[in-house]
Amino acid sequence: MTQIAEVIVDVPTMQTNTPYSYEIPPALVDQIQPGMRVVVPFGKGSRKVQGFVWQVDATAQPDPDVTLKAIDNVMDPAPIVNAELLQLADWLARTTYAFTITCLQTMLPNALKAKYQKWVSPTDQLPDDRRTSLFGDQKELLWDDSLPAETVKQLLLLNRQHLIKIRYEVSSKSQVKKVMMVKPAMSAEELHVAKNSLRKSAVKQIKLVDYLMTHRHEIRQTELERAITISSSTLKTGEANGWLSRQAVEVYRDPFQTAVVKTKPLQLNPDQTKAVTAICAATNQEKAETFLLEGVTGSGKTEVYLQAIANALSRGKQALMLVPEISLTPQIVGRVRGRFGQQVAVLHSGLSSGERFDEWRRIQRGEARVVVGARSAVFAPLTDLGVIVVDEEHESSYKQDDNPRYHARDVALWRARYHHCPVVLGSATPSLESRARAEKNVYTRLLLPNRVNNQQLPQVTIVDMTEELRHHKESSFSSVLLRALKERLERGEQSLLMLNRRGFSSFVMCRDCGFVLQCPNCDISLTLHMDTKTMKCHYCGHEEPIPHVCPNCHGRHIRYYGTGTQKVEQELTELLPDARVIRMDVDTTRRKGAHERLLKQFGDHQADILLGTQMIAKGLDFPDVTLVGVLNADTALGLPDFRASERTFQLLTQVSGRAGRAEKTGEVFIQTYNPDHYAIQLAKTQNYERFFGREMQLRHRGNYPPYYFAVKIMASDVDERKAAEAMVKIVRQLKQVLSPQAITLGPTPGAIARVNKRYYYQLVIKYKHEPKLDSALFKILSQAQKQSRSGLQIAIDRNPMSFM
DNA sequence: AGCACGCCGACT
DNA sequence: GTCGGCGTGCTC
Numbered sequence: 001m002t003q004i005a006e007v008i009v010d011v012p013t014m015q016t017n018t019p020y021s022y023e024i025p026p027a028l029v030d031q032i033q034p035g036m037r038v039v040v041p042f043g044k045g046s047r048k049v050q051g052f053v054w055q056v057d058a059t060a061q062p063d064p065d066v067t068l069k070a071i072d073n074v075m076d077p078a079p080i081v082n083a084e085l086l087q088l089a090d091w092l093a094r095t096t097y098a099f100t101i102t103c104l105q106t107m108l109p110n111a112l113k114a115k116y117q118k119w120v121s122p123t124d125q126l127p128d129d130r131r132t133s134l135f136g137d138q139k140e141l142l143w144d145d146s147l148p149a150e151t152v153k154q155l156l157l158l159n160r161q162h163l164i165k166i167r168y169e170v171s172s173k174s175q176v177k178k179v180m181m182v183k184p185a186m187s188a189e190e191l192h193v194a195k196n197s198l199r200k201s202a203v204k205q206i207k208l209v210d211y212l213m214t215h216r217h218e219i220r221q222t223e224l225e226r227a228i229t230i231s232s233s234t235l236k237t238g239e240a241n242g243w244l245s246r247q248a249v250e251v252y253r254d255p256f257q258t259a260v261v262k263t264k265p266l267q268l269n270p271d272q273t274k275a276v277t278a279i280c281a282a283t284n285q286e287k288a289e290t291f292l293l294e295g296v297t298g299s300g301k302t303e304v305y306l307q308a309i310a311n312a313l314s315r316g317k318q319a320l321m322l323v324p325e326i327s328l329t330p331q332i333v334g335r336v337r338g339r340f341g342q343q344v345a346v347l348h349s350g351l352s353s354g355e356r357f358d359e360w361r362r363i364q365r366g367e368a369r370v371v372v373g374a375r376s377a378v379f380a381p382l383t384d385l386g387v388i389v390v391d392e393e394h395e396s397s398y399k400q401d402d403n404p405r406y407h408a409r410d411v412a413l414w415r416a417r418y419h420h421c422p423v424v425l426g427s428a429t430p431s432l433e434s435r436a437r438a439e440k441n442v443y444t445r446l447l448l449p450n451r452v453n454n455q456q457l458p459q460v461t462i463v464d465m466t467e468e469l470r471h472h473k474e475s476s477f478s479s480v481l482l483r484a485l486k487e488r489l490e491r492g493e494q495s496l497l498m499l500n501r502r503g504f505s506s507f508v509m510c511r512d513c514g515f516v517l518q519c520p521n522c523d524i525s526l527t528l529h530m531d532t533k534t535m536k537c538h539y540c541g542h543e544e545p546i547p548h549v550c551p552n553c554h555g556r557h558i559r560y561y562g563t564g565t566q567k568v569e570q571e572l573t574e575l576l577p578d579a580r581v582i583r584m585d586v587d588t589t590r591r592k593g594a595h596e597r598l599l600k601q602f603g604d605h606q607a608d609i610l611l612g613t614q615m616i617a618k619g620l621d622f623p624d625v626t627l628v629g630v631l632n633a634d635t636a637l638g639l640p641d642f643r644a645s646e647r648t649f650q651l652l653t654q655v656s657g658r659a660g661r662a663e664k665t666g667e668v669f670i671q672t673y674n675p676d677h678y679a680i681q682l683a684k685t686q687n688y689e690r691f692f693g694r695e696m697q698l699r700h701r702g703n704y705p706p707y708y709f710a711v712k713i714m715a716s717d718v719d720e721r722k723a724a725e726a727m728v729k730i731v732r733q734l735k736q737v738l739s740p741q742a743i744t745l746g747p748t749p750g751a752i753a754r755v756n757k758r759y760y761y762q763l764v765i766k767y768k769h770e771p772k773l774d775s776a777l778f779k780i781l782s783q784a785q786k787q788s789r790s791g792l793q794i795a796i797d798r799n800p801m802s803f804m
Numbered sequence: 805a806g807c808a809c810g811c812c813g814a815c816t
Numbered sequence: 817g818t819c820g821g822c823g824t825g826c827t828c
C-alpha cells in the first residue's frame with residue numbers, strides 16, 4: 001500500500017493554505033517524517049516547490065477524484081521542525097490569520113528558506129541556429145529576472161512548441177561552513193623514510209614532512225600554511241604522496257568576539273530569594289506557572305533570571321531568555337555567557353544569516369542549552385524547556401508588525417504549557433494586560449521593591465515648558481536642565497539626554513506661506529538630515545535636497561522647525577562648547593556594531609553627554625551617569641492611541657532609572673508641555689501601582705484592552721477609492737455576524753493615510769465574546785485574496801499594539 | 805506565486 | 817485570419 005504525506009507547500013496564498021497530499025515513493029517510505037522539507041511538483045508543468053511534511057499517513061483516504069503526485073526529493077536527513085513546533089505553527093496560523101507556510105518560515109533561520117532556480121535546456125528538435133543564438137555553447141541557461149524581455153518571449157514560445165525543456169531546481173540557502181583539516185597519515189618513521197627520498201631542493205616539502213613528524217594532531221589547513229609558510233599545492237603533493245590526509249570538517253561561525261569572564265551567582269536579598277524559590281519550585285514540579293516579576297531598575301531582576309536558569313540546567317533542562325532587541329547588548333549577553341559559558345546560544349538581528357543558522361544548529365543538536373535572544377528566538381528548537389524568561393515584557397517590540405503578527409510573550413506562554421515549565425515575565429512597568437492578569441491571580445506576582453544595595457531613587461523634577469517658553473527664547477533646553485548639565489561637566493559626571501521619537505521633528509516650513517515639505521509618496525512631512533544634507537522620508541526612504549526657496553511661494557524665508565537629535569546636538573555645542581557629546585539615533589547606529597561602539601565610548605568616559613532617542617533608555621548601566629534629561633516627554637501623549645499614556649509612563653520610568661547608581665544619587669529633569677498629565681506626574685514618583693489603578697479606570701471607561709479584546713483590520717491600495725470601498729464592504733459583512741455588544745471604530749484613514757504611494761484604511765473592533773468573528777475574518781481574507789491581483793491588500797492584526 | 809487557459813485588439 | 821495582450825482559475 002502506498003503511503004501518503006500531507007505537505008504544506010511554499011506558496012503563500014489563502015487558497016493553498018492547506019496541506020496537500022502526496023504519494024511517498026517506495027524509495028523514500030522509511031525516510032520521510034513530519035517536519036522534513038521536501039521538494040514536490042506543484043501545479044501544471046514540472047514546477048517544483050519546497051514543502052514541509054505535515055503528516056505521514058499510512059491509512060489516509062485520498063480524494064478519489066484527484067490523482068496524487070509523488071514527492072520528488074527529501075531535503076533533510078532528519079526533521080528540522082519537531083512535533084512541538086509543527087503544532088505551534090498551526091496554532092500561530094490560526095491565531096494570527098497568517099499562512100501556515102509563513103509561520104513555519106518565521107520559526108526557522110532564514111538560511112533554510114528555499115532558493116528557486118529555473119534552468120532551460122534545448123531539446124534535440126531545436127534548430128541549431130536557435131540553439132546557438134540562445135544558448136551559445138552552454139548546455140543550460142538560468143532563467144531569472146535578469147533575462148531580457150525579448151529572450152523571455154522567445155523562451156515562452158519555444159516552450160509552447162516543446163522545443164526546450166525547463167528544469168526547476170529547489171535548494172536550501174543554507175550553507176554549512178566547512179574548513180579543511182590536515183593530519184598526518186603516516187607514522188613518524190615512515191615520514192622519516194619519505195623525507196630521505198626527497199631532493200634537497202624540495203625545501204617546502206621537507207618543511208612539511210618535518211612538521212608532520214613532530215605535530216601529530218589535526219590542524220586547520222590555513223593555520224598550517226601560515227605557520228610554516230607553505231602553499232596549498234605543497235599540501236596537495238603531501239596528500240598525493242600519502243603523508244597526510246585532508247578532510248573537510250563542519251565548523252560553526254563564532255558570533256562571539258569577546259572572551260567570557262566566568263562569574264559566580266550573586267548573594268540574593270530576601271525578595272530575590274523568594275522569587276527564585278518560587279520559580280524553581282515550578283520548574284521542579286513541571287508546572288506551567290506564569291510569574292510576573294515586578295522590580296524597578298537596579299532591583300536585581302537579571303540575577304533572579306540567571307539563578308532560575310541555573311536551576312533548570314541543574315535539573316537537566318534547558319532555558320530560554322527573551323530580551324528586547326534594543327537591550328540585547330554585549331553587556332547582557334556577557335552576563336549570561338559569564339554564568340553558563342559555552343552552553344549559551346545567542347540569536348539576534350546583528351548576526352549574519354550564516355551565524356544565525358549555526359547558532360540555531362547548535363541549539364537543534366542540543367549543544368546549546370541556554371538561548372538568549374530577541375523576539376524570534378522564542379522559536380528556538382529547544383526540546384526540554386525548564387524555564388522561559390521574558391525580560392521587559394511590556395516592550396512593544398515583542399510584537400511582530402508583519403505576518404505572522406505574533407507576540408513573543410504569547411508564544412512563550414504557549415510553549416510553557418507544552419513543556420510544563422514556568423514563564424517569568426519581568427518588568428519595572430508591566431503591561432496593563434499582564435498586571436491585570438496578576439490581579440486576577442492568573443499570574444503569580446513576585447515583587448522586588450528595593451534597589452540592590454538600597455540605592456536611592458533619583459530626584460525627579462518636572463519642568464513646565466510652557467512656562468519656560470514665556471520667559472526665554474525658544475530652546476530645547478530649559479534653564480534648570482542647562483544648569484544641571486553644566487554642574488555635571490564641572491564635576492566630571494555624565495549625563496543622558498533623551499529625545500522622544502525621531503519622526504515628529506525637524507521638518508522644513510516656509511515662514512511666509514506655512515508650506516511644509518511633504519513626501520511625494522506618503523502623507524507625511526519630510527525630515528531634515530544635516531549629515532547627508534537631505535530631506536528624508538522615514539516611511540518610504542524618499543530623499544531629496546534641502547530647499548532654499550519655498551517651492552510654493554518662492555519666498556526665501558524657509559526655516560527648520562522642531563527638534564531632531566541632530567538639531568539638539570548642534571544647539572548643545574553652542575550652549576556648552578566644552579561638552580563632548582555622543583549622538584545615538586537610527587542614523588548613527590545603522591552600521592553593524594555602531595550601537596555597541598558608541599555605548600562603549602560613553603562607558604569609557606570618552607564623552608560627557610549621551611544624546612539619543614528611546615534606545616538610550618533601555619538596558620544601559622553607566623555608573624557615572626547622575627543626570628537624565630528628557631527633552632520632550634509628551635510627543636507620544638499627543639497621539640490618538642489608547643496606549644499613549646502607558647508608553648509615556650513606561651519610557652519616563654525607565655529612563656529615570658538610568659540616573660544615579662551606586663553611591664551617587666541621580667537627578668532627572670522631564671521637560672513637558674503637559675506637566676499635570678497623570679502619566680508624567682506618576683512617573684515622577686515612579687508610582688507604578690497608582691498609574692496602574694488610574695489607567696485601568698480609564699481603560700474600563702473607554703472599553704479598551706485589557707477589558708476588551710481588539711482586532712485591527714487594514715486595507716491598502718494604490719487606488720484610494722478601492723481601499724475605502726473594500727473597508728466599507730468589510731464593515732458591512734462584519735456587522736452581520738457581530739453582536740450588539742461589539743464596538744467598531746472606523747473605518748478611518750490610517751494615521752498616515754498614504755505610505756509608499758499606497759492608501760491605508762483601517763477598522764478596529766473591540767469585543768468581549770464574538771464566537772463568529774474568527775470565521776468571518778478568515779472569510780474576509782480569502783475573499784480579499786481574489787482581489788489581491790488588482791493590488792488590494794488586507795491585513796488583520798489581533799490584539800494590536802496600537803489603534804493607530 | 806506562477807503557470808496555463810481563454811477571450812478580445814492590431815498586425816502579417 | 818493569427819499573435820499575443822493580460823484577466824481568471826487552479827495547484828495534491
